[in-house]
Amino acid sequence: MKINAMEFLIFILIFSNLSCISLSKDRQYYDAMEDVKSGSLDFAFMKFNNYLREHPNSTYAPKIRFAISEYYFQTKDYRDAIDELTKYIINYPNEKNTIFAQAIFYKALLDYRTEPLLVEKLKEAFFSKSIFLIFSDSKTKSYKSILNNNYKIVDYIDKIEVFKNDELLFEIAP
Amino acid sequence: MSSFLKSRRNRILIVILSSLLIPLLFQTGISYILNKSKPRILGYLNNTFEYRFALGNISFNFLQGLHIKQASVFYNNQGKPTIFIKEAFIHIKILPLIFKRTIAIQADINQAQFLLNKEEKGLNLQMIFSDIYKKMPKIKPLILNKFKDRLDISIKFAKLIYTGNTSFQNYIYILIKNSKFKQESERFRFDSDIELNYQLSEDAYIARFFKNKSIKQEINCSIQGNIKGKDLIMDLILLNIGKNQIIGTGTTKDFRERNPYVDIAFMHSVILLDNITSMKDNFAAEGNAFFSLKINGPMNNTKASIVGTLLDCNLRYALANAESFDIKNFNGELDYGDTRIKLDKVYLKLNTVPLNIKLLINISDEPDIALSISLLREFLTAQNLPLARLEAVFNGKIKKTLQGELKLDALYIRRGLKLNMQAYFKNIDFDYSSREEKYFRAGVIELIKDNTLKIQKLSFTNFKSKVYLGKDRIELKELNFYGYNALLNGKINLNVGDKTALIFTLEGIGLDVKTLMQDINISNKLLSGSMDTKVMFDNQQKGFLEGECYIKDGVADLDLVANILKLPSLKKVNFDLLESHFSLSKETVRVNEIKLVSPDVMLNTSWDTNGKIDGILNLKIASGLLNQSKAFKRLLALTEIKKPYIDFSFLLGGVPDSVRVMWMKGEFKDKIKEGLPDWAKKRIENNLDKLIDGMANE
Numbered sequence: 001m002k003i004n005a006m007e008f009l010i011f012i013l014i015f016s017n018l019s020c021i022s023l024s025k026d027r028q029y030y031d032a033m034e035d036v037k038s039g040s041l042d043f044a045f046m047k048f049n050n051y052l053r054e055h056p057n058s059t060y061a062p063k064i065r066f067a068i069s070e071y072y073f074q075t076k077d078y079r080d081a082i083d084e085l086t087k088y089i090i091n092y093p094n095e096k097n098t099i100f101a102q103a104i105f106y107k108a109l110l111d112y113r114t115e116p117l118l119v120e121k122l123k124e125a126f127f128s129k130s131i132f133l134i135f136s137d138s139k140t141k142s143y144k145s146i147l148n149n150n151y152k153i154v155d156y157i158d159k160i161e162v163f164k165n166d167e168l169l170f171e172i173a174p
Numbered sequence: 175m176s177s178f179l180k181s182r183r184n185r186i187l188i189v190i191l192s193s194l195l196i197p198l199l200f201q202t203g204i205s206y207i208l209n210k211s212k213p214r215i216l217g218y219l220n221n222t223f224e225y226r227f228a229l230g231n232i233s234f235n236f237l238q239g240l241h242i243k244q245a246s247v248f249y250n251n252q253g254k255p256t257i258f259i260k261e262a263f264i265h266i267k268i269l270p271l272i273f274k275r276t277i278a279i280q281a282d283i284n285q286a287q288f289l290l291n292k293e294e295k296g297l298n299l300q301m302i303f304s305d306i307y308k309k310m311p312k313i314k315p316l317i318l319n320k321f322k323d324r325l326d327i328s329i330k331f332a333k334l335i336y337t338g339n340t341s342f343q344n345y346i347y348i349l350i351k352n353s354k355f356k357q358e359s360e361r362f363r364f365d366s367d368i369e370l371n372y373q374l375s376e377d378a379y380i381a382r383f384f385k386n387k388s389i390k391q392e393i394n395c396s397i398q399g400n401i402k403g404k405d406l407i408m409d410l411i412l413l414n415i416g417k418n419q420i421i422g423t424g425t426t427k428d429f430r431e432r433n434p435y436v437d438i439a440f441m442h443s444v445i446l447l448d449n450i451t452s453m454k455d456n457f458a459a460e461g462n463a464f465f466s467l468k469i470n471g472p473m474n475n476t477k478a479s480i481v482g483t484l485l486d487c488n489l490r491y492a493l494a495n496a497e498s499f500d501i502k503n504f505n506g507e508l509d510y511g512d513t514r515i516k517l518d519k520v521y522l523k524l525n526t527v528p529l530n531i532k533l534l535i536n537i538s539d540e541p542d543i544a545l546s547i548s549l550l551r552e553f554l555t556a557q558n559l560p561l562a563r564l565e566a567v568f569n570g571k572i573k574k575t576l577q578g579e580l581k582l583d584a585l586y587i588r589r590g591l592k593l594n595m596q597a598y599f600k601n602i603d604f605d606y607s608s609r610e611e612k613y614f615r616a617g618v619i620e621l622i623k624d625n626t627l628k629i630q631k632l633s634f635t636n637f638k639s640k641v642y643l644g645k646d647r648i649e650l651k652e653l654n655f656y657g658y659n660a661l662l663n664g665k666i667n668l669n670v671g672d673k674t675a676l677i678f679t680l681e682g683i684g685l686d687v688k689t690l691m692q693d694i695n696i697s698n699k700l701l702s703g704s705m706d707t708k709v710m711f712d713n714q715q716k717g718f719l720e721g722e723c724y725i726k727d728g729v730a731d732l733d734l735v736a737n738i739l740k741l742p743s744l745k746k747v748n749f750d751l752l753e754s755h756f757s758l759s760k761e762t763v764r765v766n767e768i769k770l771v772s773p774d775v776m777l778n779t780s781w782d783t784n785g786k787i788d789g790i791l792n793l794k795i796a797s798g799l800l801n802q803s804k805a806f807k808r809l810l811a812l813t814e815i816k817k818p819y820i821d822f823s824f825l826l827g828g829v830p831d832s833v834r835v836m837w838m839k840g841e842f843k844d845k846i847k848e849g850l851p852d853w854a855k856k857r858i859e860n861n862l863d864k865l866i867d868g869m870a871n872e
Contacts, residue, residue: 127786130832132738135839135866157827157836158788174786174829 029060036067036147044147045071062092066101067146073104074147078112081105100143100151102126103162107170127174131155197236205233208240223306226251239265239280249289249298256298260285279324286332296433296474304432329353329366347371364397379607383491389452391415404428411438416449422467433472440467447487461487461504477512484508484520498645500525513537525646527670528553541572557674559713560760562587568602576604580616594624599637612641619655630695633657639666646671658685658693673714680709687725703728703752719758726751730770732777734835735793738824740803744795747775763830765789774799776819781826787833789826794819805869812861813846814854821845839866 032047048064048071055061065088072081085105092098106122109115133139139155152163159173178184208215212229219227230244242262246255265280291298329350336346353366372389374381381387394414399407406429411422424438444464453459465482484506492498506520513536520531528550536542548565563585570578582597601617616637623630634657642649650666664680687703709721729748736744749772756765763783770777774796781789796819800806806820823841828834843862847855 124829127829127834128832130734130828131834132734133834133836134738134869135837135842137836137838155834157825157834158786174827 028054029058029064033146041071041074041147062088062095062097063146065092066097069101069104070145070147070149073108076111078108081108082112082114097143097145097151099141099153100145103151103153103169106172107162110170123172123174126160126172133157201235205235208232208234223309225249225302225305228255238263238282247302249302254289255287256289256291256302258287259283260287262286280326281328283327283329283332286329288332288334289337290334291337292474294474296472300434300473301432304430307430324359325355325357327355345373347373360400360402362397362399362401364395366395368393368395382609384452384456391451401429404430406434408438411440413440415445418443418445418449420445420467424469426473433474435471436473436476437470438468439470442466447489453489457489457491459487459489461485463487463508465508478510479512480508480510482508492645498525502526506531525670527674535572542570543572543576543578544569559674560586562592570602574607576602576606578602591625594622596620596622596624598622604641610642612643614639614641614650616655628695631693632690633693634662657682658690660685675712675714677712677714678710680707682707687728699731699733700725700752701729701731701746703749717757717759717764719756721756723754723756724751725749725753728752732775734833735791735822735824738835738837739795739800739822740805741795741799743799743802744775747772749775779826783830787826787828787830791824791826791835793822793824795822805865809846809862809865809869812865813850813858817849821848842866 028047028051032044032051035041035044035047045068048068051058052061052064052068058064065084069081069084069088072078072084082105085101085108088101089098089105092101095101102122102125106119106126109119109122131139133155137156141153141155143151145151150163150165152161152166154161154163159171161171162169209232212232215232216227216229219225226248228244228246228248229242231241232243233241235241240263242259242264245257245259245262247257248254249256261284263280263282263284264278265282267277267279288299293301295301296304330352332350332353334348334350336348349369349371351367351369353364355364356362370389370391370393374384374387374389376387378387392415396410396412396414397408398410400409401407404427406426408422408424408426411424413420413422420440420443422438422440424436427435427437442464443466444462447459447461447463448454450459462485463482464485465480468479469476471477484504487504488502489504490498490500502523504520504522506522507516507518509516509518515533515535515537517531517533520529520533522529522531530548530550532544532546534544545568546565547567548563549561551562554561554564561584563583565583567581567583568576568578570576580597580599580602582599584595586593586595598618598620599616600619601615603613603615605613614637617635619632619634619637621632634655637653637655639650639653642651646669648666648668648670652663653665654661654663656662660682662680662682662685664678666678667676669675683706685705685707687700687705690705691697691700703725704727705723705725707721707723709719711719727750729746730752732744732747736742747770749770751769751771753767753769754765755767756763758764765779765781765783768777768779776794777791778793779789779791781787783789797810797817800810800820810820823838823845825836825838826833827836843866846862847858850858
């Protein structure tokens with residue numbers, strides 16, 4: 001099959017445009033990540049927000065939304081944290097880090113001292129699955145967010161402990 | 175002149191005697207003539223008014239006028255006279271007699287009896303009055319002179335008996351005493367003492383509540399008014415009931431017609447219940463009733479309506495058979511109409527239990543009834559009952575028995591969790607009227623518990639029990655019903671004294687576990703079997719519910735253990751007996767013991783749950799069965815264990831719907847090594863650790 005010059009040119013143009021779009025998208029993300037690394041969380045937050053506005057369905061979206069929620073929570077903006085985490089839990093029920101979003105949500109509700117019924121329901125959700133601890137007294141799940149926070153949820157027979165950066169965030173029992 | 179007449183004294187004597195004798199002779203003569211003319215008089219009356227008249231005796235005297243004894247008027251030729259006057263005196267004007275007119279000015283009736291009945295076209299007495307009145311002007315008026323002249327009628331004693339049948343009265347009569355009717359030209363006034371009497375039939379349910387099975391009320395009645403054309407206007411109606419006075423006005427339109435229209439309205443009035451004799455005597459009633467009363471309609475079909483409010487009324491009653499009630503602080507709205515009785519916004523204390531009540535009865539031969547009773551939340555809290563709501567709603571009919579559907583609705587709150595609990599009793603048949611022993615039956619019973627996450631229910635049929643009502647207590651004995659292929663029986667005892675005490679016991683033999691578990695939805699791990707159970711409830715005890723279950727020849731799904739031990743066959747374990755003992759308190763659900771016995775598995779577990787589980791599960795699994803698992807096969811080969819069963823122990827945690835299970839390595843190792851000689855223990859130590867760690871990683 002012979003490709004004439006015009007067809008080749010069109011192919012190159014389309015490919016290069018697509019690449020530019022993709023590169024530009026990734027650059028935005030990495031720019032924000034650079035801010036995270038340098039500790040400029042406010043700039044990172046703004047850039048993540050811009051990124052989501054432009055690319056709401058990106059594969060990075062769940063991670064970024066989680067980071068935005070974390071940012072609100074860290075800056076003690078509980079109202080926005082609760083709103084954002086509610087959306088997160090509803091939109092990404094099956095994400096690996098949803099359980100960690102629930103944990104931050106629970107902590108935000110506790111700190112904000114609102115919605116006691118919702119706190120109870122969340123508590124029930126933490127204990128809604130059977131767990132088998134075979135020859136071990138606990139099971140651990142962990143997640144590192146793009147804001148570089150390490151979260152750990154440790155299930156015991158009678159309680160759950162949630163850690164953030166190896167610091168106990170809270171402990172709950174059924 | 176004879177010598178006799180010459181004497182002045184004799185002449186005076188003759189004059190005196192003559193003045194006495196002549197009137198006496200005249201009087202006797204008239205009486206004789208009247209009695210002689212009785213057939214003619216009766217014939218005249220019968221022909222003129224077309225009613226049958228009867229007259230016992232008639233005489234005349236100057237002082238009292240016509241003296242009539244045993245005068246009767248018969249309606250429709252009935253055997254008993256509709257109007258019977260035992261004795262009456264009628265004063266007539268003498269002058270009109272010269273012109274052959276008889277004008278009565280006064281009638282004094284000493285004793286009379288009237289039989290009142292509702293006819294299709296009117297009340298019989300009104301029809302007699304109307305017919306006689308209309309025919310009077312054509313002849314010479316006998317008694318009522320078109321109401322143009324003065325007329326006084328007095329009745330010393332009369333009995334007005336209602337002969338129509340009503341649902342629960344044998345007969346109703348009114349005693350009229352010292353009654354006076356005075357009419358001058360168009361004005362009239364009526365004053366009377368009236369005694370209303372309802373004699374209740376022996377078998378009427380409400381008769382038991384009234385001494386001598388009668389309801390009596392004395393009323394002093396006074397009516398003033400005038401006649402305007404065809405209408406009788408009652409400007410003032412005054413009813414004195416005890417010290418209370420009820421004031422009204424009214425009109426009888428076309429009062430001379432056979433079935434005039436009556437329209438009476440009483441002002442909004444207050445009456446003290448202790449002024450109502452039957453309420454005071456039978457129920458020791460106290461309190462106030464504010465109400466307005468209206469009576470209107472054609473005379474043979476008047477409708478009464480009452481709209482009122484009851485304020486802080488107290489009523490109490492105790493029957494010999496201990497059926498009793500004590501109602502205090504009865505407050506509410508009453509609306510009584512032709513077709514309905516409505517009680518709304520009622521608050522009362524029934525035997526110290528505070529209740530909110532709504533009642534609607536549609537009056538008919540078999541009245542429809544809608545009743546809603548709910549307990550106050552404050553009371554539930556004070557009684558230490560973990561309920562936020564308890565309501566009973568009945569819809570049905572009052573026949574010889576009470577028939578319909580009953581719904582009990584409760585909101586049970588435990589640790590912030592709301593449980594809606596409902597009990598439906600369908601096709602109810604309650605023999606409320608029996609005195610000592612009443613039966614209560616229900617075709618279908620459904621018990622439903624809904625905590626928004628899951629619905630649990632129980633369905634039963636053919637519920638039968640005997641009900642005994644006593645002072646502050648209700649007992650249901652010989653209670654039995656069918657469900658899940660079994661007959662269940664028990665008894666219920668409810669005491670509502672100072673502290674509400676509810677005790678019931680229930681026993682069932684041979685319940686089908688499969689369908690029971692599908693409905694009760696507490697576990698999907700029991701697949702089949704036949705269950706014998708006994709449950710005891712006593713709200714006064716800390717552990718208010720205790721029970722035991724024995725399931726024979728069943729199948730259980732031990733999936734938790736199956737998943738841990740990688741033994742799929744444990745998902746379907748045939749067992750000979752599963753025994754469970756449990757108790758519930760406000761804080762804790764305690765399963766004292768569950769024992770499962772089967773050839774391959776022996777299970778023993780117990781736990782407490784106060785929302786969370788805290789327990790232990792011990793298992794003995796046949797070595798033969800364990801050999802199905804590669805890991806256990808290796809383990810058994812390594813240890814050369816010849817024991818028929820291997821022991822396992824698990825810790826249980828979490829919540830009832832999602833249990834957390836912990837299998838402890840140290841304990842398992844100890845159990846494996848149990849019974850092995852020391853040298854064997856040492857020999858397998860390393861390999862055992864590797865095997866067990868391998869099992870954990872698998």
